[in-house]
Amino acid sequence: MLAYAHHPSRVYGRQVLFEALARLRTRVPHLGLAMFGVETASGAAREDARRAGVDDLVEDLGELPHLEAMAVMEHASAFVRPTLADGDALTVREALALGTPCVASDVSTRPEGTIVFRGGDPADLAAKLLEAFSGPRRVVRGPDAAEFLLGLYGSLVGDAPRPVERAELTL
Numbered sequence: 001m002l003a004y005a006h007h008p009s010r011v012y013g014r015q016v017l018f019e020a021l022a023r024l025r026t027r028v029p030h031l032g033l034a035m036f037g038v039e040t041a042s043g044a045a046r047e048d049a050r051r052a053g054v055d056d057l058v059e060d061l062g063e064l065p066h067l068e069a070m071a072v073m074e075h076a077s078a079f080v081r082p083t084l085a086d087g088d089a090l091t092v093r094e095a096l097a098l099g100t101p102c103v104a105s106d107v108s109t110r111p112e113g114t115i116v117f118r119g120g121d122p123a124d125l126a127a128k129l130l131e132a133f134s135g136p137r138r139v140v141r142g143p144d145a146a147e148f149l150l151g152l153y154g155s156l157v158g159d160a161p162r163p164v165e166r167a168e169l170t171l
Contacts, residue, residue, distance in 0.1 A: 006045065008045070011086075018054050022122075036072060070094060083104070083108075097139060
């Protein structure tokens with residue numbers, strides 16, 4: 001099962017994803033897509049899936065509370081972010097932190113551990129999804145939050161952050 005955070009904007013790459021699923025359906029038994037987010041049941045989303053011939057593969061979960069969306073991502077074989085334009089996507093970082101392989105377009109800088117495909121290319125997305133399915137699940141840890149915040153605050157006020165011992169961070 002793939003997990004996908006949907007948004008109705010074409011920039012989110014829904015059509016690219018559906019075309020990639022159509023390419024994979026004969027190669028991946030029991031393929032499915034858990035789609036959650038804004039307007040998943042919209043006529044446009046359903047019509048795009050039908051046109052691509054994958055409407056039977058798409059499970060519409062609707063808008064989910066954050067913890068439920070994270071549970072879907074955690075139990076998925078991979079999380080996919082097929083955007084045509086993007087910034088730093090929190091869902092990509094969350095999937096990686098959960099140990100879920102993440103496949104995302106190359107339209108933005110992606111965190112270490114992300115499997116990147118050529119934005120707008122359903123054939124490359126399909127190939128990278130196959131790679132994600134066959135690879136190991138591993139948790140990708142981000143920087144230490146306290147160290148990161150100290151560095152950020154220091155850069156804002158112009159001071160270099162001093163090293164902080166963990167004992168100093170306890171309340």
